[in-house]
Amino acid sequence: MDFKLLGSVLLVVGTSIGAGMLGLPIATAQLGFATSLLLLFVCWAIMTVGALLLLEVNLWLPQNNNIITMAGKTIGPVGQIIGWISYLMLLYALLCAYIAGGSDLLNNLLASNGIVMARSVSSIVFTIIFGSIVYLGIRSVDYVNRGLMIVKFGALFLLILLLASSISLPNYSSGVISQITSSTAITVTVTSFGFATIVPSLRIYLGRDVVKLRKAILIGSIIPLICYILWDAVIMGVIPMTGEHSLISIAQSKNSASDLVNTLTTLASSHSTVFFVKLFTSICVLTSFLGVSLCLVDFFSDGLNLEKQGMSKLGLHILTFLPPLIVVLFFPNAFIRALEYAGINCIVLLVLLPTWMAWKGRYSKELSNGFKVAGGKVLLFCMLVFSLVMVIRGIIGAIQA
DSSP states (O other), X not given: OOHHHHHHHHHHHHHHSSHHHHHHHHHTGGGOHHHHHHHHHHHHHHHHHHHHHHHHHHHTSOTTOOHHHHHHHHTOHHHHHHHHHHHHHHHHHHHHHHHHHHHHHHHHHHHHTTOOOOHHHHHHHHHHHHHHHHHTOHHHHHHHHHHHHHHHHHHHHHHHHHHHTTOOGGGGXXXXXXXXXXXXXXXXXXXXXXXXXXXXXXXXXXXXXXXXHHHXXXXXXXHHHHHHHHHHHHHHHHSOSSSTTSHHHHHTSSOHHHHHHHHHHHHOSSHHXXXXXXXXXXXXXXXXXXXXXXXXXXXXXHHTTOOSSHHXXXXXXXXXXXXXXXXXXXXXXXXXXXXXXXXXXXXXXXXXXXXXXXXXHHHTSOXXXXXXXXXXXXXXXXXXXXXXXXXXXXXXXXXHO
C-alpha cells in the first residue's frame, strides 16, 4: 500500500470534512434534503475543477511555490494582491470558525463532565494544544491526521447506523427549492469543499508525481461528498426543520456547534449515540483545524519568503494563530457567520483565481506544459462566470444579513 498517497488523500479529506460539515445541515435546512443534495453535487464539481486547475498552474512552477507566487507569475501584481487578500480572509475566517467551534465543543464536553472553564480560556487551550502539532510540520500533521481520520470515519458510520432508526421520513418532504440561491447555503456548502488550499502543500509532499496528485485530489474530494450526503440525510431526517429543537432554531443560535450536539443527544436513544455524536463532532473540527493551519503556515512562508526554521518558524506560526484567536476571544459565537464569509473568499481564491491563472498561463504567457485540465476556454469561461455571480451574490447576502 502506498501510505504516502493514503496520507495525502486523508489530508484532503481531513481539510474538507471539518466544522463545515457541522454547519452544512444547519445552513441548508430551509432547502430540504433533495435540493441540498443538488447543491452538494454542483459545489463538489466546481470546487474539484478549481483544485485541479490550481494543481495545473502549480506544476508549471518549481516546488515550494504557493498561490502568491503562482498568481504573480501568471496574472501579475493584481493577481498577487487578490491572492493575498482572499487567502488571508479565507483561512483566517476558517480558523476563526474552527477555534470558535472547537472551543464551544470543548466547553460543552468539559461542562458535561462537571468541569467549568471560561470560553476565552478554552479557546486559548484549544489553539495552543493543536497548534503545537502544526508547528512540528506536515509529517506530524499527516500522522496525527491519519489516526484522527480512522476514528472519524468509524464514528461517522456508527453514528449514521445508530441515528438511522430515529429518522422521520416526513422531515424529507419539507424545504423550499427557491432557497437554493441563499447566499448562506451556497457559501457554507462551497466552504465544505474548500480543500484546494492544501494543493501546494501536497505538491511539496508528493513532488511532481502527477498521477498521485490527481488521485489525492479526486479520491479525497469524492469521499467528503459521500460523507456529506449521508450526514445530511441523517441530520435532516432526525432533526425537524421547524420547532423548538429544530435546524432553524439551531441556525439562529449563538452556539450552533454545541446546540447541534445537544439536540442530537436529546433525540438520541442510547448512551452510545451520545458518545459517538460528541466524538465525531470534536474530531471534525480538529482535522480541518490541522489542515487549514498547515496551509496558512506554508502560505506565509512563500509569501514572506521565510524559511520554516528557528525564529522565522515561530514567527510564521504566531502570524497563523494569533489573529484568529484574538477575533474569537472578542466574538466567541462566530461559527456560522465565519463560515459564510469564508465561503465568499473560498470562491474568489479557489475558483476565480485558479481559473484566471490558468487562462493567463495557457493563452497569454504560454506557460502550459504537462498536466492540463480538459475543457479548454469553454470550461474556464463557465468557471469565471459562476465565480463572479456567486461572489456578487454572497457579498449582497452578507450585507443584507
